[in-house]
Amino acid sequence: MGPDNDLMRLLAPLWAGKNGGSGRLSAVGLIPALTLMAMLGPVCAGLLGTLMPSLGYLPAAGLSTLSFDPFIQLFEWPGLPVAMRLSISTGLLATLLSLGVVTLTLAGWYDTGPFRVLERLLSPLLSVPHAAAAFGLAFLVAPSGWLSRIASPLTGWVRPPDVLILQDEWGLTLTAGMVAKEVPFLLLMALAALGQADARRRMRVAQALGYGRITGWLKTVFPPVYAQIRLPVYVVLAYSMSVVDVAMILGPSTPAPLSVQVVRWMSDPDLSQRLTAAAAALLQGGLVLTALTLWRAGEAVVARLGVLWIARGSRGALDPVLRPLGLALGAMSALAVLAGLAGLAVWSFAGYWAFPEALPQSFDLRSWARHLPGILSTGGTTVLIAVLATGLSLILVIGCLESEFRSGQNLTQRGLWLIYLPLLVPQTAFLPGLQTLLLSLGADRAIWAVVLAHLVFVLPYAFLSLGDPWRAWDRRNSTVAAALGASPRGVLWRVRLPMLLRPILTTAAVAFAVSVGQYLPTLLVGGGRVSTLTTEAVALASGGDRRAIGVYGVSQTLAVLGPFILALAVPAVVWRNRRSLHG
Amino acid sequence: MADSLILHNVRISRRGAPLVSIDHTIAPGTVLTVMGPSGVGKSTLLSYVAGTLSPDFEASGKVCLGATDITDLPPAKRRIGILFQDDLLFPHLSVGANLAFGLRPGGTRAHRRQRIESALSDIELEGYADRDPATLSGGQKARVALMRMLLSEPRALLLDEAFSGLDVSLRRQIRALVFDRARRMHLPVLMVTHDQEDAEAAGGAVERLTVANLSA
Numbered sequence: 001m002g003p004d005n006d007l008m009r010l011l012a013p014l015w016a017g018k019n020g021g022s023g024r025l026s027a028v029g030l031i032p033a034l035t036l037m038a039m040l041g042p043v044c045a046g047l048l049g050t051l052m053p054s055l056g057y058l059p060a061a062g063l064s065t066l067s068f069d070p071f072i073q074l075f076e077w078p079g080l081p082v083a084m085r086l087s088i089s090t091g092l093l094a095t096l097l098s099l100g101v102v103t104l105t106l107a108g109w110y111d112t113g114p115f116r117v118l119e120r121l122l123s124p125l126l127s128v129p130h131a132a133a134a135f136g137l138a139f140l141v142a143p144s145g146w147l148s149r150i151a152s153p154l155t156g157w158v159r160p161p162d163v164l165i166l167q168d169e170w171g172l173t174l175t176a177g178m179v180a181k182e183v184p185f186l187l188l189m190a191l192a193a194l195g196q197a198d199a200r201r202r203m204r205v206a207q208a209l210g211y212g213r214i215t216g217w218l219k220t221v222f223p224p225v226y227a228q229i230r231l232p233v234y235v236v237l238a239y240s241m242s243v244v245d246v247a248m249i250l251g252p253s254t255p256a257p258l259s260v261q262v263v264r265w266m267s268d269p270d271l272s273q274r275l276t277a278a279a280a281a282l283l284q285g286g287l288v289l290t291a292l293t294l295w296r297a298g299e300a301v302v303a304r305l306g307v308l309w310i311a312r313g314s315r316g317a318l319d320p321v322l323r324p325l326g327l328a329l330g331a332m333s334a335l336a337v338l339a340g341l342a343g344l345a346v347w348s349f350a351g352y353w354a355f356p357e358a359l360p361q362s363f364d365l366r367s368w369a370r371h372l373p374g375i376l377s378t379g380g381t382t383v384l385i386a387v388l389a390t391g392l393s394l395i396l397v398i399g400c401l402e403s404e405f406r407s408g409q410n411l412t413q414r415g416l417w418l419i420y421l422p423l424l425v426p427q428t429a430f431l432p433g434l435q436t437l438l439l440s441l442g443a444d445r446a447i448w449a450v451v452l453a454h455l456v457f458v459l460p461y462a463f464l465s466l467g468d469p470w471r472a473w474d475r476r477n478s479t480v481a482a483a484l485g486a487s488p489r490g491v492l493w494r495v496r497l498p499m500l501l502r503p504i505l506t507t508a509a510v511a512f513a514v515s516v517g518q519y520l521p522t523l524l525v526g527g528g529r530v531s532t533l534t535t536e537a538v539a540l541a542s543g544g545d546r547r548a549i550g551v552y553g554v555s556q557t558l559a560v561l562g563p564f565i566l567a568l569a570v571p572a573v574v575w576r577n578r579r580s581l582h583g
Numbered sequence: 584m585a586d587s588l589i590l591h592n593v594r595i596s597r598r599g600a601p602l603v604s605i606d607h608t609i610a611p612g613t614v615l616t617v618m619g620p621s622g623v624g625k626s627t628l629l630s631y632v633a634g635t636l637s638p639d640f641e642a643s644g645k646v647c648l649g650a651t652d653i654t655d656l657p658p659a660k661r662r663i664g665i666l667f668q669d670d671l672l673f674p675h676l677s678v679g680a681n682l683a684f685g686l687r688p689g690g691t692r693a694h695r696r697q698r699i700e701s702a703l704s705d706i707e708l709e710g711y712a713d714r715d716p717a718t719l720s721g722g723q724k725a726r727v728a729l730m731r732m733l734l735s736e737p738r739a740l741l742l743d744e745a746f747s748g749l750d751v752s753l754r755r756q757i758r759a760l761v762f763d764r765a766r767r768m769h770l771p772v773l774m775v776t777h778d779q780e781d782a783e784a785a786g787g788a789v790e791r792l793t794v795a796n797l798s799a
Contacts, residue, residue: 408638476667479635482658483665484685484735490659494684498675579717580674 028406031399035459038396039422042434042456047285047425049433053278060440061271070275074283077276079255086257087287090171091241094178095295098236101179101333102186104326106225107217110199114327119191121334125184127509127560128337129517131537132553134177134249136340139347139546141173142166144355146343152356160355167252174251176336178240183333186232192468193228197221214323215316223306230299231416235423237295238288242426245519245534249541258284259428266432266524277432285429292424341557348550367547374536375555382532382559385447385522386515389454393462393511394504400463401470402492405478411467419463422456427520435524444527453521458511465510469503499581501574505567513560533559585611585769586649588632588663588739593644595627595636602640603628603792609739609771614762614785617775619792625775628792629741632773633665634658648738664737664770666745666761670724672716678727679703679712685731702730722753729761733768740765742774746781758784 052058056067074080109115140146144160151157166173199221206216226233242259251257256264258280265277347353351362368375404411411419434453438444473496481491497504519534526535537552575581588609595603602624609615617625630636632646635658645654653661672681682699690698703711706726716724732740745761746754762785765772774785782789 474671476669476671477673479630479633479658479665480667480671481673481684482635483633483661483663483737483741484731485659485662485687486684487659488657495673495675499673501675575675577677577715578675579715 028399028403031396032403035396035400036418038392038452038455039459040418042453043422043425043430045437046430046432046434049435049437050278050281050285050430051433053275053433053436054282056275058271058275058436060436061274063272063275070279073276074279077261079261080258083255083258083261084283084287086171086174086252086255087241087259087284088291090175090178090247090251090257091237091288091291092295094175094182094240095233095237097175097179098182098186099233101183101326101329102190103218103222104214104322105187105330106190106194107214107222108323108326109330110194110217114331118187118330118334121338122184122188122191123506123564124561125334125337126188127513127564128181128341129513129534129556129560130181130243131245131249131517131519131534132344132556133181133337133340134246135537135541135549135553136342136344137173137177137180137336138166138249138340139343139550140336140340141176146339146358149356149358158356166250169252171247171251171257174247174257175240177246177250178243180333180336181246182236182240183330186229186236189229189232189464190225193225194221196228197224199225210315212316212319214319214326215314219306219310223303231420231424234292234295235420237291238424238426241288241291242284242428244428245538248538258287259426262428262432263520263523266435267528274432274436278436281429281432284426288424288426288429341553344550344553344557346550347546348554350547350550367551371548371551375533375551378531378533378536379555379559381447381530382516382534385451385454385530385532386512386559388451389458389515390508390511392451392455393458394508396459397462397466397507398470398497398504401466402496405470405475406488419460423460431520431524435527438525439527444525445529447526447530450522450526450530453525454515454518457518457521458514461514462507462511465507466503469500473500502567502571502581505570506564509563509567512563516556516559586651586738586771587611587647588771588773589645589647589649590632590773591645591647593628593631593642593646595624595631595640595642597624597627597640599641603631605790605792606644607788607790609773609787611769611771612766614765614772614774614787616782616785616787616789617773617792618777618779618782618789621777623792625792626743629665629743629773629775632739633663633741634661662736662738663741664732664735664739665741665743666728666732668744668746668748670716670721670728672724672727672731674717676716677712678708678714678716678719681716681727682712682731682734685734687734687736698734702734706730721749722757725749725753725757726760729757729764733764737770740770740772742772742776744776745774747776747778755784 054070056063056065056069058064105115105118109118138145142148142160143163143165148155148157148161155161202220203213203216206220207213211219244259244263247257247260251260253260255261262277262280262284265273265280268274346360348367349363349365350360351364351366353360431453435444438449443449477495477499478491481495482488486494516532517534519538522530522532522535533552533556537549537556540549540552571581590605590607590609593603593605594601605617605628607615617628619625627636627640631640631642634653634656636642645652647653648662653663672678673684676684679699682702683695686695686698699712700709703709706729708723708726711719711723716727719727742761746758749757758781762772772785774781776782
């Protein structure tokens with residue numbers, strides 16, 4: 001067991017503790033190593049595969065002389081300054097706004113009736129694929145969209161107004177789309193962090209000292225919560241800067257944000273364009289790194305100012321304005337997604353629908369009938385990939401958590417960073433390289449490669465979803481079962497897994513949703529030959545066939561909601577006679 | 584069958600700071616009560632004996648059942664029963680299935696079912712086999728937890744504040760039941776408690792742990 005043992009010793013510091021493995025290797029003991037390879041292997045390989053072509057080395061295209069030509073070509077592209085500016089402005093603005101909306105909503109409304117409504121909508125909102133949410137928003141705000149139709153009796157519009165809202169050159173609609181999708185994510189993360197921040201008692205003290213809800217929250221609860229959600233905030237920043245599918249739907253196109261341009265160059269039949277794509281991908285990675293550094297510096301400035309603000313002792317004169325604003329923004333970001341989905345559904349059943357009418361003249365099943373074969377075949381591929389990625393991620397995550405439990409070694413801060421790493425490295429920086437590598441191995445276009453690529457993004461979310469309930473399980477259950485003679489494996493299968501059925505199924509639904517929503521990994525690693533509901537839907541963006549987009553968007557959403565409903569229904573049926581297992 | 588539980592020069596420390604130090608032989612059918620303020624390492628001692636000590640602690644010494652050294656055995660092989668303050672009945676299993684979880688393997692299905700039934704009537708819970716444990720009263724749950732542990736035929740018994748969660752009258756009743764069973768089965772009992780009354784009811788030796796050695 002020589003080499004394996006070395007590997008374990010290498011990985012032991014991630015799960016800190018004194019006895020770095022008892023020397024005995026079990027299947028469970030190997031899973032953390034496997035998981036790290038599954039998460040980081042593709043990222044590292046992809047970065048390497050991006051680096052080499054960016055220096056002119058691409059044997060697949062017969063190019064093997066090292067040079068800086070790809071970068072020179074990139075810098076000669078006239079659209080570059082705007083593309084870079086779009087990437088940075090969208091990322092920073094979307095992150096700032098998402099964090100602002102989440103903070104204001106929590107500060108003003110945590111523990112109130114309206115907030116509980118929002119909380120209940122959280123999981124479905126989170127699970128809606130980015131592309132479906134973006135299309136929905138597009139259907140709302142486009143000049144001929146629902147909002148201008150509803151406003152037409154007041155404005156007297158008989159034709160769509162001639163304003164550029166969708167794909168505006170400043171990327172504002174794109175930013176709004178990202179905010180609507182990232183608010184639920186940050187809200188969920190913040191809610192998990194609140195448990196440890198002792199929010200209720202801190203607020204009671206602050207309010208007893210005469211602080212308003214929002215000011216009191218910002219001064220006493222926000223600092224520890226932000227410290228907890230710092231990594232998720234970085235994820236939002238990295239993701240908003242490099243998102244491709246939402247940018248193709250809502251973002252400007254001449255020029256497009258840098259990440260979209262990378263994908264265009266990657267899809268060019270001329271293989272030498274991949275060199276420029278690789279250079280641009282590295283540049284994108286550098287931009288994200290720069291933005292993260294800027295953000296980090298901003299944190300220090302805000303902390304400094306915050307201390308001064310707290311010392312001034314102001315009790316919150318602006319609270320009466322900020323509180324309704326928080327609720328309005330929170331509700332708006334939720335409504336934008338929900339109304340957008342309703343718009344997709346209406347379009348998918350729409351017959352003739354002239355402009356100022358708020359609803360179609362008639363509804364029919366023609367669009368569904370026309371696209372049914374496509375939906376069934378791409379839906380089949382989608383589900384196949386998602387089931388495999390979900391299954392693998394569950395095995396690995398449960399294995400890691402169980403190994404952590406048995407060795408008594410908790411995940412360190414460094415380990416947590418590693419879990420977040422695949423979400424922090426921009427997709428556009430390593431996926432092109434991964435495709436280039438797979439191409440040279442002749443393994444692109446393979447379903448299994450797509451599954452493994454999805455796994456990179458599914459695993460972190462599965463970890464985040466199952467980690468807390470797994471660790472919250474009362475350890476004495478395991479002591480009792482062992483004292484009754486159950487082996488560690490018996491404790492796992494006969495006691496722990498059944499007791500944790502509900503969070504495990506929820507995690508499966510989250511994993512499934514993440515996989516269904518993946519656009520770029522499917523497109524690039526699948527070499528354009530693996531079609532899922534998401535890739536098909538995004539491909540429809542340029543065509544503008546709203547009925548087809550509606551059908552695919554609704555199918556995407558249903559594919560994601562189905563598992564969530566099952567995750568609720570199965571434990572309710574299986575444990576119908578077990579009162580204490582109903583959450 | 585009846586062996587003593589021997590704690591041979593057991594010393595437990597946490598990151599170098601000494602915590603517990605005990606050397607004691609608990610004869611079959613007797614109780615050793617360990618008392619002391621919270622945070623002094625009473626439960627740590629029990630997890631050491633049960634084999635579930637967290638790696639944050641270092642321990643030296645030996646735990647023996649009669650002539651058998653069980654110090655390095657995994658928890659499942661030690662045959663040391665444990666009762667906590669909470670009943671910890673497995674919420675996904677029926678009352679009967681909880682007992683079957685404890686009952687040592689072997690025997691036909693019908694025979695096992697019959698043993699469960701008679702165990703239930705032994706604790707005055709006839710016909711409760713299919714019930715959801717969540718629907719039982721506190722005293723009923725405590726009796727099922729005790730019976731589940733006894734069915735695993737332990738050779739020693741650990742009590743971790745086992746009676747603290749019960750109200751006064753119930754507490755006396757369950758305590759008498761547990762001590763009575765342990766005596767009848769000749770089990771050595773190691774009890775951790777902060778309640779003087781528990782110690783008096785046990786009637787055995789009392790060991791007091793102090794925090795003094797922490798500051799030394």
